[in-house]
Every structure is written in C-alpha cells, then in structure tokens.
Amino acid sequence: MGKYVLRRIAYMAPTMFAISVVSFVIIQLPPGDYLTQLASGLRERGEPADQAYLDALSARYGLDEPMPVQYLQWMKGILFHGDFGMSFEWNQPVSALLADTLPFTIALTLGTLLFTWIVAFPIGIYSAVRQYSLGDYVATTVGFIGLAIPNFLLALVLVYLSRMLFGGSFVGVFSSEYAHAPWSVGRFLDLLSHLWIPVIVLGTAGTAGLIRILRANLLDELRRPYVVAGRARGMGERRLLIRYPLRIALNPFVSTIGWVLPMLVSGEVVVGTVLALPTTGPLLLGALRSQDMYLAGSIILIVSVLTVIGTLLSDLVLAWLDPRVRHQYR
Amino acid sequence: MTQPHLARHSASPWRLVWWRFRRHRLAMAGAVVLAVAYLVALFAEFVAPYSTEHQQVDHGGAPPQTVKVVDTSSGGWDWGLYVNGYTDHVDEETLEITYEVDHEQRIPLRFFAEGEPYKLFGLFETDRHLIGPADPDGPPVFFLGATVNGYDLFSRIVHGSRVSLTIGLVGVAASFLIGVVLGGISGYFGGWVDTAIQRLIEFFMSIPTLPLWLGLAAAVPTDWGPMQRYFTITVILSVIAWTDLARVVRGRFMALREEDFVTATALDGVGRPRLIFAHMLPSFTSHLIASATLAIPAMILAETALSFLGLGLRAPAVSWGTLLEEAQNFATLEAAPWLLLPGAAVVVIVLSFNFVGDGLRDAADPYKS
Numbered sequence: 001m002g003k004y005v006l007r008r009i010a011y012m013a014p015t016m017f018a019i020s021v022v023s024f025v026i027i028q029l030p031p032g033d034y035l036t037q038l039a040s041g042l043r044e045r046g047e048p049a050d051q052a053y054l055d056a057l058s059a060r061y062g063l064d065e066p067m068p069v070q071y072l073q074w075m076k077g078i079l080f081h082g083d084f085g086m087s088f089e090w091n092q093p094v095s096a097l098l099a100d101t102l103p104f105t106i107a108l109t110l111g112t113l114l115f116t117w118i119v120a121f122p123i124g125i126y127s128a129v130r131q132y133s134l135g136d137y138v139a140t141t142v143g144f145i146g147l148a149i150p151n152f153l154l155a156l157v158l159v160y161l162s163r164m165l166f167g168g169s170f171v172g173v174f175s176s177e178y179a180h181a182p183w184s185v186g187r188f189l190d191l192l193s194h195l196w197i198p199v200i201v202l203g204t205a206g207t208a209g210l211i212r213i214l215r216a217n218l219l220d221e222l223r224r225p226y227v228v229a230g231r232a233r234g235m236g237e238r239r240l241l242i243r244y245p246l247r248i249a250l251n252p253f254v255s256t257i258g259w260v261l262p263m264l265v266s267g268e269v270v271v272g273t274v275l276a277l278p279t280t281g282p283l284l285l286g287a288l289r290s291q292d293m294y295l296a297g298s299i300i301l302i303v304s305v306l307t308v309i310g311t312l313l314s315d316l317v318l319a320w321l322d323p324r325v326r327h328q329y330r
Numbered sequence: 331m332t333q334p335h336l337a338r339h340s341a342s343p344w345r346l347v348w349w350r351f352r353r354h355r356l357a358m359a360g361a362v363v364l365a366v367a368y369l370v371a372l373f374a375e376f377v378a379p380y381s382t383e384h385q386q387v388d389h390g391g392a393p394p395q396t397v398k399v400v401d402t403s404s405g406g407w408d409w410g411l412y413v414n415g416y417t418d419h420v421d422e423e424t425l426e427i428t429y430e431v432d433h434e435q436r437i438p439l440r441f442f443a444e445g446e447p448y449k450l451f452g453l454f455e456t457d458r459h460l461i462g463p464a465d466p467d468g469p470p471v472f473f474l475g476a477t478v479n480g481y482d483l484f485s486r487i488v489h490g491s492r493v494s495l496t497i498g499l500v501g502v503a504a505s506f507l508i509g510v511v512l513g514g515i516s517g518y519f520g521g522w523v524d525t526a527i528q529r530l531i532e533f534f535m536s537i538p539t540l541p542l543w544l545g546l547a548a549a550v551p552t553d554w555g556p557m558q559r560y561f562t563i564t565v566i567l568s569v570i571a572w573t574d575l576a577r578v579v580r581g582r583f584m585a586l587r588e589e590d591f592v593t594a595t596a597l598d599g600v601g602r603p604r605l606i607f608a609h610m611l612p613s614f615t616s617h618l619i620a621s622a623t624l625a626i627p628a629m630i631l632a633e634t635a636l637s638f639l640g641l642g643l644r645a646p647a648v649s650w651g652t653l654l655e656e657a658q659n660f661a662t663l664e665a666a667p668w669l670l671l672p673g674a675a676v677v678v679i680v681l682s683f684n685f686v687g688d689g690l691r692d693a694a695d696p697y698k699s
Binding site: 011014015018019022023026029030144145147148149150152153156157159160163258259261262263265266267269270273274284285288289291296297299300303304307308311 | 529532533535536537538539540541542544545546548549627631634635638639640641654657658660663664667670673676677680681684685
C-alpha cells in the first residue's frame with residue numbers, strides 16, 4: 001500500500017507541472033502584457049499611471065524577462081508566498097479574490113457529489129435488481145435525458161418554472177433581505193432554498209452516468225455463479241445482494257470521482273454564471289472576457305489542481321478498499 | 331440448411347451489423363431524426379421561411395403562432411393552412427410593446443411560397459421556400475415566435491442547424507485523427523511510448539475541460555471572421571476530445587496484438603504501417619464508428635455551452651448556442667419563454683446521437699452471440 005501511494009503521488013507530479021505550464025500559456029496568449037493593460041486601464045479611469053509602481057510590478061513578475069523566467073517567477077510567488085499575481089480589473093491580489101470564492105465553490109461541488117451518490121445509489125440498485133421493470137425504464141429514460149440536456153438549459157428551465165410556480169427569485173445565494181444579515185436559522189433556510197437548483201442542475205448528468213454504471217456492474221455481478229450458489233443454499237435475497245455483489249459494484253462510486261469531479265467543475269462555470277452564484281466560474285468568465293489574464297490563469301490552475309488532488313484521493317481510497325487495484329499497479 | 335441460415339452465414343460483416351442495428355428500435359428512430367435534421371441543414375435556405383438577415387423590428391418578441399388547417403370561425407369548414415395574426419398593445423407607462431395572437435385575423439400559408447430570393451448551394455437562384463405566407467408582401471409569420479430583435483426563431487433554428495450539426499462532425503473527425511494515430515502507436519508499440527501517451531491521456535482526462543476550453547477560446551482574436559472562428563473552436567474542442575477515442579483504439583490494439591492473424595501477417599514480412607492500417611484497423615472499424623458517434627453529442631454540447639457563454643461563435647454567426655445566449659436574461663425569458671426552443675433542438679439531436687451510438691455499439695461485433 002505504501003509503495004502504491006508513493007507511486008501514485010509520483011505520477012501526479014508531471015500532471016501538476018503540465019497544468020501549471022498550460023495555465024501560464026493561457027496567461028500569455030492574448031496580445032500585449034499585463035502592465036500595458038493595467039496602465040491603459042488606469043488612464044481610462046483618469047488616474048495617472050504611477051511609473052514607479054509600474055516598474056515595481058514589472059520587476060516583481062519579471063515582465064521584462066524571457067518567458068521561462070516569467071513562468072518560474074510566477075510559480076515561485078505561488079509556491080512560496082501564495083502570491084498568484086494581480087487582477088488589474090479588480091485591482092486586488094488574485095489570492096484575495098480566490099479566498100472569497102473558492103470555499104463556496106468547493107462546498108457546492110462536494111455537496112453536489114454527495115447528492116449524486118445519495119440519488120444514484122438506491123436508483124441504480126433498484127434498476128439492476130428489477131431489470132426491465134417500469135421503474136427501471138423510467139430511470140433509464142430520465143438518465144438518458146439527463147445526459148442530453150446541457151446544464152445551463154436545465155438551470156434556465158428550472159428557474160423559469162420555479163418563478164412561474166412559486167414566484168420569487170431563485171437566482172444568487174441569498175434573498176435580498178438576508179444578503180447582508182448575520183447568520184441565523186432563517187438565513188440558513190434561505191440559503192438552502194436557493195441552493196437546490198444549482199445542486200440539481202450540476203448533479204443531474206453525473207447522477208445519470210453513475211446510475212448507468214452501477215446498474216451495469218451490479219447486473220454483471222448478479223449473474224455470477226457464486227450468487228446462484230448462494231441462492232441455491234437458501235440465502236435470503238436481501239442478504240445475498242448486500243453481502244458481496246453490492247460491495248464489488250460499489251467500486252465505481254469511488255473511482256468515478258475521477259470523472260465526476262472534472263465534470264462538476266466544468267458545469268459549475270456555466271451554472272454559476274446563469275444563476276449568478278459567488279463561485280469561481282463567473283469570476284473566470286469575467287476575467288476571460290476582460291482579458292484579466294493573471295486571474296483567469298490562476299483560477300484554471302487552482303481548479304485543475306484541486307480536481308487532480310480529488311482524483312488522487314479517490315484512487316487512494318479505491319486502492320484501500322479493493323486489493324485488486326493496488327496489485328494491478330505493481 | 332434452411333434459407334435464412336444460409337443468408338446469415340454468407341452475409342458480409344457490414345450486412346450483419348446493419349441487421350443487428352435494425353433491431354434496436356430507439357437507434358432506428360434516432361437515425362431517422364438525424365437524417366431529417368441533416369437534410370434540413372443541407373436545404374436550410376429552402377426550409378426556412380426567412381433568411382438570417384430578415385429582421386422585423388416592429389415584431390420583436392412576438393409569440394409563436396400555431397399553424398391551423400381548418401377555419402371554423404365562419405360557421406362552415408373552411409380548409410386551408412393559415413396562422414392567426416397579431417394585435418399589438420402599447421403599455422402607457424413603459425411604452426413597451428407586447429404582441430398577442432389575434433384570433434380574428436387570418437394569414438393564409440402555402441407550400442413553395444414566394445419569399446426572399448436566395449441561391450441554393452450557391453448555384454440555383456430561386457425565391458421559393460418550403461412554407462411561408464401566401465402573400466409575400468403581407469404580414470410576416472413566426473411559427474416559433476420572434477426573437478427580441480424581431481428575427482424569426484424558426485428560421486434561425488433551421489439556419490443554426492448548419493453550424494451546430496456540423497461542428498460535431500468536423501470536431502470528431504479531427505479528434506479521430508489524433509486519437510487513432512496516438513492510440514494506435516500506444517497500443518501497438520507498448521513499452522515506454524505507451525506509458526508516455528497514457529500519462530498524456532490521463533492528464534487531459536483529469537483536468538476540467540470547460541475552463542481550459544474557455545481559456546483557449548478567449549485567446550481567439552475577436553476580429554476573426556465567422557469561418558475562421560468556427561474552425562479554431564473546432565480545433566480547440568478536439569484538442570481535448572481525442573482522449574476517449576485514443577483509449578478505445580489502444581484497448582483494441584492491445585487485444586489484437588496477440589491474435590494469430592497478426593503474428594502470421596508479421597511473419598509474412600508485411601511492414602508495420604501496412605500491418606497496422608491494412609490489417610488491424612479494418613477489423614475494428616465498426617467499434618471505432620460507434621465510439622465516434624458517441625463522441626459527437628459531447629462536441630455539440632460543448633459548442634452550445636461555449637457560444638452560450640459568449641466565448642464560442644459570435645453573432646452574426648447563427649448557431650443554437652448563440653441563439654440560446656439571448657435566453658440568458660431571466661426577465662427576457664419570462665416575457666419570451668419560446669427563446670428556449672433552440673435548447674429543445676439540442677436535446678433532441680444529442681439524444682438521437684446517443685441512441686444511434688448505443689445501437690451501433692451493440693451491433694459493432696456481429697459475430698458475438
């Protein structure tokens with residue numbers, strides 16, 4: 001196990017490096033550099049550009065240096081000082097903006113992951129055990145549609161319907177009366193009443209995929225000779241299901257974090273924008289539109305790195321649960 | 331041996347695939363929907379009553395009109411296609427104009443109606459449209475309602491199908507090329523080449539695609555023309571989408587490498603490229619086609635999402651994604667919910683591709699029991 005952990009972490013290093021390079025390239029892609037944009041931005045607002053300030057920034061991020069040096073400077077700032085650069089649009093350090101939006105983004109993503117599991121687990125089992133029943137057909141159909149609807153469309157439709165049916169605004173995280181209020185039971189309930197839409201919208205595609213996988217895996221297991229043997233010996237159906245086949249069929253629940261997580265993060269960009277959530281998604285989109293490249297590159301970097309770490313954790317849990325996985329890697 | 335048996339044993343592999351595919355009812359339905367959709371895209375100028383530039387500013391936000399076959403308002407049965415006209419209503423305070431369907435007014439319709447002249451495929455000049463108002467100078471018709479700026483939504487969806495339906499094909503073709511070459515190399519040679527390519531695939535699979543796509547799309551210069559943009563976006567999408575295909579190809583090569591016929595061909599002195607492309611690849615083409623079909627819907631959804639966010643294609647280019655961009659505002663949506671209809675088109679097409687892909691996957695190996 002220890003060897004497997006080390007090997008897996010060693011594999012992650014080049015991935016992390018590649019992510020950082022890609023993010024840096026994205027920062028460099030648009031024409032012109034950060035300082036000229038900052039200076040022109042200041043001039044537009046009628047503020048004189050402070051040459052000393054600009055020079056200091058130029059030295060700080062090594063903007064006169066060749067590309068690889070700039071990359072190293074940027075990485076050095078992030079790794080040793082937690083300094084991701086400046087956002088010229090917000091006139092704030094990127095790290096401060098990230099600190100504002102990341103916790104909520106992570107909470108939303110993990111919450112959606114939980115929702116995906118809680119919904120997919122019983123439906124997947126039901127679909128496999130009662131194959132070709134009415135419920136199975138309903139689950140399969142809903143699953144197919146869930147995978148086919150673009151999540152922003154689902155968000156638009158849900159908001160439209162909830163406005164028509166219940167009235168009131170479901171956009172954002174808080175209603176206006178609670179927006180700046182201190183925490184209370186009412187504020188928490190208000191938060192929950194706003195969060196169900198993004199959680200459902202983000203979770204639908206993942207849930208649909210997970211149900212299909214769990215159903216297929218469980219069906220494979222249920223046809224194995226050991227299940228027949230158990231049944232022949234008079235083992236109860238419920239016990240027969242839970243004892244072994246379910247345990248094996250559950251593996252994808254852990255391993256799918258690997259593909260559900262990137263999907264959730266991607267979906268969050270769109271859904272966060274449509275529903276005006278204070279997440280990294282709308283921040284990234286705004287940064288890309290106004291070519292606020294340090295902010296954009298840093299968000300892509302940090303979101304990708306977090307996803308890779310999440311995938312790593314899921315792999316480790318899987319190896320811990322299933323000895324076959326750790327033996328494969330030897 | 332009976333006749334049907336003989337037919338089955340002497341049929342070519344592709345015929346067997348077709349027979350098996352035909353049994354999958356949803357897949358057949360999907361195939362029919364797709365065939366119709368691509369025909370519509372091909373003859374977009376003819377099918378759509380109006381061109382993409384045809385703007386009726388005085389009808390902005392007009393609701394959809396239902397096509398009716400028979401008019402019973404005058405007591406008798408008056409046959410003939412028609413739609414009801416509109417009455418406009420100006421709000422005293424906001425000066426906002428709202429339209430309502432007026433059941434008194436009648437706008438007759440006809441097939442092969444005279445309308446704006448256009449050149450079909452850039453060759454045949456004509457002014458006939460599949461369906462339109464019988465009187466070309468009379469009031470306009472909006473089967474699926476009008477956009478806020480007064481464009482006919484139905485015509486725009488039809489014209490937008492060109493971009494939305496082809497971007498998946500072009501994108502998958504591009505990622506197919508990368509996927510087959512890299513997956514083939516990975517699966518055939520194995521060893522460190524395989525390890526390197528596998529790491530690359532894992533890298534692409536582990537990062538969230540949309541932020542990366544957005545980052546790359548944002549760097550596309552804004553002054554580029556629609557065609558240039560279209561191809562750049564396709565390339566950006568396929569840069570990441572090839573990984574799934576490469577995995578399928580690699581898995582197949584790994585399995586095939588051990589087969590006797592491959593060893594025999596190699597011992598016969600056939601060179602590697604020929605062995606790979608002339609002997610190994612054809613034996614799993616059907617699997618590849620199935621995987622490619624399943625990859626198309628993801629491309630269509632990606633283009634829609636990018637354009638919806640304003641970083642994909644941009645107006646004046648018309649795609650289902652750019653049309654949905656107008657529906658982003660909830661106030662607009664409340665007044666004109668029909669703006670979501672391009673989304674319905676996306677869902678139908680994506681579902682059809684999924685069904686056809688599933689059917690192809692099941693039929694891909696006709697020799698399996």
